Amino acid sequence: MRVEISYKFIVGFLIVIASVVVVSLTVPYLPVLPWLRQPLTIAFGLLVGLVVGAAFSRAFTRNIRRLTEAGDRLSQGDLSEEVQIQNILPDETDDIAAAMNRVQASLRELVGDIRGVALRAAKASLSLSVTAQQMTASSHEVANTADLISKGAETQAEMVEESNRLFKEMAVAINQVAVSAQKVAQAAESTVSTAQGGGDLARTSTETIRQVLAEMEGSGEQMVSFVARVQQIGKIVEVINGIAHKTNLLALNATIEAARAGEYGRGFTVVAEEIRKLADSTTDSSAEITRLVEGVQEEGVRVQDSMAQVVKDMEAGREAVNRTNQAFGEITRNAEDTRAKADSISELAQRQIVGAEQIAGAIEEIDKVVSDNAAATEQVSAATQQQSASMEEMALSAKDMSAMSDELLAFVKQFKLEQAEKV
Amino acid sequence: MTLTLVFQMAGQDYGLEIDAVQEIIESPAVYPVPKGGHLLKGVLNVHGEVLPVVDLPALLNFSDASRDERIIVLSPEFRSLALVVCKVGRILPLDLEQLMESVDVGADRCVRGVIEREDEGPVHLLDTDAVFRIIERIFKEYGGDYGPEGDDRG
Numbered sequence: 001m002r003v004e005i006s007y008k009f010i011v012g013f014l015i016v017i018a019s020v021v022v023v024s025l026t027v028p029y030l031p032v033l034p035w036l037r038q039p040l041t042i043a044f045g046l047l048v049g050l051v052v053g054a055a056f057s058r059a060f061t062r063n064i065r066r067l068t069e070a071g072d073r074l075s076q077g078d079l080s081e082e083v084q085i086q087n088i089l090p091d092e093t094d095d096i097a098a099a100m101n102r103v104q105a106s107l108r109e110l111v112g113d114i115r116g117v118a119l120r121a122a123k124a125s126l127s128l129s130v131t132a133q134q135m136t137a138s139s140h141e142v143a144n145t146a147d148l149i150s151k152g153a154e155t156q157a158e159m160v161e162e163s164n165r166l167f168k169e170m171a172v173a174i175n176q177v178a179v180s181a182q183k184v185a186q187a188a189e190s191t192v193s194t195a196q197g198g199g200d201l202a203r204t205s206t207e208t209i210r211q212v213l214a215e216m217e218g219s220g221e222q223m224v225s226f227v228a229r230v231q232q233i234g235k236i237v238e239v240i241n242g243i244a245h246k247t248n249l250l251a252l253n254a255t256i257e258a259a260r261a262g263e264y265g266r267g268f269t270v271v272a273e274e275i276r277k278l279a280d281s282t283t284d285s286s287a288e289i290t291r292l293v294e295g296v297q298e299e300g301v302r303v304q305d306s307m308a309q310v311v312k313d314m315e316a317g318r319e320a321v322n323r324t325n326q327a328f329g330e331i332t333r334n335a336e337d338t339r340a341k342a343d344s345i346s347e348l349a350q351r352q353i354v355g356a357e358q359i360a361g362a363i364e365e366i367d368k369v370v371s372d373n374a375a376a377t378e379q380v381s382a383a384t385q386q387q388s389a390s391m392e393e394m395a396l397s398a399k400d401m402s403a404m405s406d407e408l409l410a411f412v413k414q415f416k417l418e419q420a421e422k423v
Numbered sequence: 424m425t426l427t428l429v430f431q432m433a434g435q436d437y438g439l440e441i442d443a444v445q446e447i448i449e450s451p452a453v454y455p456v457p458k459g460g461h462l463l464k465g466v467l468n469v470h471g472e473v474l475p476v477v478d479l480p481a482l483l484n485f486s487d488a489s490r491d492e493r494i495i496v497l498s499p500e501f502r503s504l505a506l507v508v509c510k511v512g513r514i515l516p517l518d519l520e521q522l523m524e525s526v527d528v529g530a531d532r533c534v535r536g537v538i539e540r541e542d543e544g545p546v547h548l549l550d551t552d553a554v555f556r557i558i559e560r561i562f563k564e565y566g567g568d569y570g571p572e573g574d575d576r577g
Contacts, residue, residue: 256445
């Protein structure tokens with residue numbers, strides 16, 4: 001039951017009055033001296049008045065003190081304790097306490113919110129700072145890389161130039177190869193014709209040698225029959241020689257017989273002598289013939305030997321010419337092969353020249369692209385530097401923000417929200 | 424002038440008067456006889472008469488090895504004998520008046536002399552009698568045995 005303070009004072013007053021009345025009414029019935037009755041009643045009235053007054057004022061003062069203390073705490077930012085009013089019957093102090101408690105609650109909520117926001121801001125600014133540092137580092141890396149790319153682009157440009165030069169040289173070399181291949185083809189052509197001429201000559205030689213060999217064979221046969229005839233002559237000469245020998249003997253005996261006949265045999269002796277001389281000269285002549293025949297036979301044997309040697313040599317010559325002919329055939333085939341290969345080399349070289357020109361064009365394209373790349377890389381480098389500067393600024397701002405949130409937190413820290421908590 | 428049969432022995436010309444010669448036979452069949460030795464070549468049948476064949480160069484101690492196939496058959500009036508020489512030559516007319524004494528280097532004197540010729544070498548005229556004596560002596564010494572010098576005696 002809610003009683004206002006003014007009514008409480010009235011009730012107290014009424015209680016004092018009532019007690020005095022009650023005492024005054026009850027005293028006559030009390031075994032006390034009459035003169036005492038009056039003072040006793042007054043005293044009792046005073047006593048009651050004191051007791052009640054004291055009780056009231058003490059309760060009131062206590063509540064006021066508590067409210068004051070709560071106000072002080074609030075002003076100091078201590079929001080941890082609520083205001084506790086102990087009234088048997090609630091009054092206006094209870095209202096004040098309730099109002100103060102509501103203020104405290106809403107303040108506590110506000111401070112908690114601020115603190116949470118400040119914490120989040122601090123965290124956010126911290127991570128922002130970290131991110132800015134990382135980004136700065138990244139942009140430094142990007143700048144370094146762009147630097148490297150820029151240097152690489154320079155090297156690339158030099159290499160492209162070198163490649164271009166090399167390809168031009170290569171084109172010249174390929175051209176020389178083509179010219180050389182054409183010369184080789186011409187040389188192979190002339191080799192083919194020469195070798196074919198050589199082959200014809202070798203075939204003619206073979207034919208000539210074959211004819212000569214046939215003639216030689218005929219001559220050899222003639223030589224054999226000639227030697228046989230000479231041998232026959234030798235045999236005939238032997239017969240003649242024998243006849244001459246016998247004639248000689250006959251002439252000797254005839255001379256002896258004629259000598260025995262004395263004067264009558266004298267003419268016969270002369271005849272026998274003449275016959276002997278004839279026989280002797282026949283012997284001499286046949287010996288000469290024999291000598292000649294032997295000479296002819298020796299000569300024939302030598303001729304046959306030398307003919308055999310000539311035939312052998314010519315066979316060897318024919319073999320050699322055959323081999324020469326085969327060799328010319330080989331040479332012709334090889335030269336034709338060489339010519340075909342040289343032709344294909346020439347053709348390939350022509351194609352290579354075209355390819356090399358295309359490659360030179362491609363290299364020029366590459367050169368342009370490389371230049372563009374270099375320019376783009378420089379732009380990237382510049383952009384990265386700008387980014388880096390922005391990042392540094394951002395890092396500074398994040399630091400500022402962090403400081404501000406710290407400051408905010410310091411502010412909020414003054415508020416004590418709970419009993420044990422310290423912010 | 425006397426017809427003389429000239430033959431060679433040891434490179435020298437020897438002469439034999441043609442009266443001593445009957446004929447010259449070429450390559451007759453000569454039959455060897457036992458113990459004939461090197462002086463007696465064998466025996467020879469000439470017109471039914473058997474003659475001893477004497478190796479004259481061996482008899483005269485010539486070392487000449489060559490022998491003519493022709494054998495000189497001597498006249499029977501002189502001696503029934505056939506001679507083998509190194510080489511039978513010609514029949515020449517020689518002037519015996521030009522005969523000169525010569526030094527006989529053989530064991531016995533069996534050359535009558537030497538006749539010089541203008542165009543050829545000298546001819547030693549054989550002393551047939553001396554040759555026959557040598558042959559006979561040998562034949563007698565060995566008692567009808569034809570063996571020479573007694574090397575086959577026994």
